[in-house]
Amino acid sequence: xxxxxxxxxxxxxxxxxxxxxxxxxxxxxxxxxxxxxxxxxxxxxxxxxxxxxxxxxxxxxxxxxxxxxxxxxxxxxxxxxxxxxxxxxxxxxxxxxxxxxxxxxxxxxxxxxxxxxxxxxxxxxxxxxxxxxxxxxxxxxxxxxxxxxxxxxxxxxxxxxxxxxxxxxxxxxxxxxxxxxxxxxxxxxxxxxxxxxxxxxxxxxxxxxxxxxxxxxxxxxxxxxxxxxxxxxxxxxxxxxxxxxxxxxxxxxxxxxxxxxxxxxxxxxxxxxxxxxxxxxxxxxxxxxxxxxxxxxxxxxxx
Numbered sequence: 001x002x003x004x005x006x007x008x009x010x011x012x013x014x015x016x017x018x019x020x021x022x023x024x025x026x027x028x029x030x031x032x033x034x035x036x037x038x039x040x041x042x043x044x045x046x047x048x049x050x051x052x053x054x055x056x057x058x059x060x061x062x063x064x065x066x067x068x069x070x071x072x073x074x075x076x077x078x079x080x081x082x083x084x085x086x087x088x089x090x091x092x093x094x095x096x097x098x099x100x101x102x103x104x105x106x107x108x109x110x111x112x113x114x115x116x117x118x119x120x121x122x123x124x125x126x127x128x129x130x131x132x133x134x135x136x137x138x139x140x141x142x143x144x145x146x147x148x149x150x151x152x153x154x155x156x157x158x159x160x161x162x163x164x165x166x167x168x169x170x171x172x173x174x175x176x177x178x179x180x181x182x183x184x185x186x187x188x189x190x191x192x193x194x195x196x197x198x199x200x201x202x203x204x205x206x207x208x209x210x211x212x213x214x215x216x217x218x219x220x221x222x223x224x225x226x227x228x229x230x231x232x233x234x235x236x237x238x239x240x241x242x243x244x245x246x247x248x249x250x251x252x253x254x255x256x257x258x259x260x261x262x263x264x265x266x267x268x269x270x271x272x273x274x275x276x277x278x279x280x281x282x283x284x285x286x287x288x289x290x291x292x293x294x295x296x297x298x299x300x301x302x303x
Contacts, residue, residue, distance in 0.1 A: 002179075004034040005218030022048035022055075026064065033180055036220035036256075038075065042068045059099055062091050066103045070143070073110060074184070082111060102131035102140055109147055118154030125151060138176035142168050146188055153192075165189055173208070182212065183222040190229045194236075203233055224254035225261050231268045235275075244272040263294025270296070274303050 008031040014020055020028065025048035032040040045064045052061035069084035085107045092100045109124035125148040132140035145168035152161035165188070171177055172185045186209040193202035206229045213222050227250035234243035247268040254262035270285030282303050286296045 001215055001217055003217040004031050007031045008035045008037070008218070022051040022057075022060070022064075025051070029067070030179065033071070034216065034219045034221060038071075041071050045071075058091065058095065059097065062088055062100060062103060065091065066107065069107055071180075073114070078111075078114065085111065098131045098135060099137070102128045102135070102137070102144075105131075106140065106144055106147065109144075109151075113147055113151055113154075116154075118151040122148065122151040122155065138171050139178050139181050142171050142177045142181050142185055145171075146185060149188075149192075162192075165192060179216065179219075180221075183209075183225075186212065187222065187225050187229075194229070194232055197236070199233065199236060202229070206230055206233060220256075224250045224265060227253060228261060228265050228268055231265075231272070235268070235272060240272055240275055244269065244276070247272055263289045263292030266292065267294055267296060267299060270303075271299050274299060279303065 008028070011020065011024060011028040011031060014024070015028065025044050029041050029044035029048070032038075032044060045068045049061045049064035049068075052058070052064065065084055065088045069081045069088070072078075072084065073081040085104075088104060088107060092104060105124045106128040109121040109128065112118075112121035112124070125144050129141055129144035129148060132138075132144055145164055149161045149164040149168065152158075152164060168185055169189060172182050175182070177185070186205060189205045190202055190209065193199075193205060206226065209222065209226050209229070213219060213226055227246050231243045231246035231250060234240075234246060247265055250265040251262065251269060254265050266285050266289035270282045270289060273279075273282035273285060282299075286300045286303065290296045290300075
């Protein structure tokens with residue numbers, strides 16, 4: 001069972017004493033993310049990148065840059081993520097390996113998808129997935145599959161979207177991908193299941209996410225997300241009191257970790273208060289959710 005807090009503390013101590021090699025800086029970046037030290041992730045990856053460049057290991061340096069852009073994109077810092085896309089393209093100039101092509105294709109595809117151009121992004125994700133599969137790169141294959149599934153959904157191909165997501169989850173359940181990728185994949189699968197009102201599938205994957213989180217000692221991300229999903233499932237099953245308790249716990253957890261999904265937790269608190277006739281509590285929760293940038297309709301209109 002991984003102990004991320006212990007790993008984080010040990011690597012930080014070693015870095016203070018003698019400085020870490022790039023491989024260990026990458027491990028520290030992952031540990032930092034998993035214990036809730038988001039602000040440390042990109043600087044650590046960038047330090048590793050510079051050390052790899054100094055050793056002439058450009059492919060490993062590019063992968064560090066890829067993860068910097070991935071992390072920033074997930075945090076909603078799109079401008080900085082696009083800056084990393086340009087930096088990666090410059091680092092790859094004159095180099096034409098499949099790995100380089102797969103990473104750059106995926107970065108460009110993610111930008112197009114986030115801008116609403118699912119049809120344009122889809123072939124880029126598909127080519128990136130082919131490259132990753134050929135090179136047995138579970139991280140890139142999983143991320144490409146998630147993007148491909150989303151683009152298929154955006155273009156109205158729901159059955160193909162579900163099939164793509166099911167294929168991704170084979171790698172996730174096997175634990176072949178990095179922790180930050182596994183957590184994202186679970187959340188995407190659960191959100192998609194809830195969006196289709198497929199409660200059995202949502203319940204199954206929420207349970208799987210909970211078990212995986214419980215095995216990651218010291219992990220902060222995804223704990224709050226898991227509680228939000230549990231609250232929504234309980235609400236749909238009519239267990240409003242239990243659902244409200246889960247939503248409030250999620251708010252407490254997410255307030256400590258600073259995860260962006262706190263808006264979803266506040267919205268869920270508002271929904272459950274509205275259903276139980278607690279009008280003022282509901283309005284306050286919707287207001288907090290809106291202040292986090294979360295869409296509070298249709299709940300607020302219903303209130």
